[in-house]
Amino acid sequence: MVTQSSIAPQPLAEGVSPSKALPPAVLLVTGKGGVGKSTVAAGLAHAFARDGARTALVQFNHGHQRTPALHPKVEVVSLERESALEAVAQELLGSRLLARLLLQNFAMRRLIGAAPAVHELAILHAVQQLRRAGFERAVVDMPATGHGLAWLRVPAQLAALLRSGPLHALAERVAKGLADPAETGLVVVTLAEPLVLSETLELLAELRRFDATPAVLAVLNRVPRSLLAAEKLAEATSEAMHPALATALQLRRERLQQVQRFLGPLRDAGLAVTSIPHSAEALTAQFVAQRAFPSQEAA
């Protein structure tokens, strides 16, 4: 049995299925680049589907991304910027012809090309529309921290900028959905590395500052073996220890403390926390689903 403060791999919440532990219908998965967002998003979608929910795994324009084999109730939805924008224009103008005319206009195309915020609004709108299409859950593989955060602010900013009119109303609807804890939650993926941890803390602080989407889950991904081994090694060590090992150990102890300092306040704030061991041979969505989000029956 691991203690509450340990970083040893642990599932979401014992005896509670991921569907119960994470209520919002739309989960936006973000984190610094390279932390394994896509795999965690796929694993989470897999877990929801395994619990019986029809789930959309949403990806953006990831031309070269491989989609892992997932539960049959998961449907991979690729949202393209252009078609999302066309859908919004069509909805607002009530005419496909008019929407096309507007978006294909030579000046509008250039204007939109230089001001990409409209695309972000359109894509977030499309995500919220997925429930109308019959999905009970949507797990969104978001862009990396810096840009992902900018995305979440776009609807509110556009709503403020546009003041009135149908596009303003749409931006306001999207912003409202993003800030509603019953509808949207943020999943933050992080690693036990100093730079990644400090960027994750900044992200969480920014979220609170802008009253944006509430964070519901932090995933400590790919916890290295050596960190787990160092956690088990008692303070007292032999005199004869190799200097390189002593240095490596010291560094890992500091890193462990850093992780504790990071996780403590998150747990205190009521955020769900789960950690996943690093394993070169098992970096798959199923592995993530099984280790981090086991179903009630399995636990």
Place this chain on the structure above:
Amino acid sequence: MATAAPQVIVCAGGGGVGKTTTSAALALALSATPGESKRRVLVVTVDPARRLADALGCASSEPTQQWVEVDGHPLRVLMPKPEDAMQTFAEAVFAGSPEAMARFQRNPIYASLASALGGIQEFVALVTIVQALDEGYDAVVVDTAPSRHALDFLRYPERLATLLESRAMGWLSGLAERVHGRGGRRAKLVDWGRRRVEGALALLLDPSIVKELAALFTELASERGRVVALAHRAKALLLGPSASFVLVGAPTQTSVADLAYLAQQLGELGATPKLIVLNRAEREPEAWLTESDASWSAAEKRVQRALRQEADERVSAGNASEAALRERHIEAPVVRLPEADLKAPVDVVRALSAALTHLEVPERLVHDSSPPHAL
């Protein structure tokens, strides 16, 4: 004094692969390489995360431009702040026309644009680079934002120039009158499609917004010459003969896919990567990891074994990634850097800089290129 174009080294790669650290290490290696005369090196980050400050041990709250000295080697560091982007943009566009600049900045849309426009940040980084070059540098290292955004950065000058050069600007700046004013009557029958577009805009947007938008574009259009010249200069610098691209990656399948994608996109822009740097992918584990001592406790041996296993995984992942790159016909030489198991980010930069120097990377990047061209 550098009168010729400096060597521009653009570092691009996916997220989380150590791009900023590598850029800083490369800049330090370029500055520290002993030579005939000291190289003047500028390192600039386009990444909004501003991790460059951490990597070089300088305060990120400090001014956008500063000199940093690492082990006696001076580096000029540029970190354009996102919150200053619109101000810098306005100053660059309206240099010499303070009244137009004041009108531009009074426009209510201006303030909202400041945070809403992603591309402005990229453009401002370019402006900052072009301006800094007037100070004369021998080498400039550019740390780009992750993956696709790296390419946006290269394409933005073109996009902005296209927007401003085109008749689109005229159309946009006359928009307010035609959409909500009485000027629309004069439109001819051939303009049917455009009138429809204007009608659609009137349906979507508040009239005052269209008016402000039009005013903003009128101001921009009046200064288009300067913006276009800046954009073209930046493009010549980034895609010209004195630019080299260094792709930075990690030994993972995702990162290799990113590298292949970037190499292909670069090809479409008429460029090829000069070098690929794989981080955390040493060619062999450090010697001490294989030595054992009977006096070690079982717990110590467990830690050593875990470290050894991690190192072995990096070595084989590096081998697999190199093979995968060759399979995808990416010909650029691959430099493999070790995991720098150090605490302070600056120490990591030092260690990687030493590794790059040892592998003669600075020489390969600076001398192996076409002769410098004047801008």
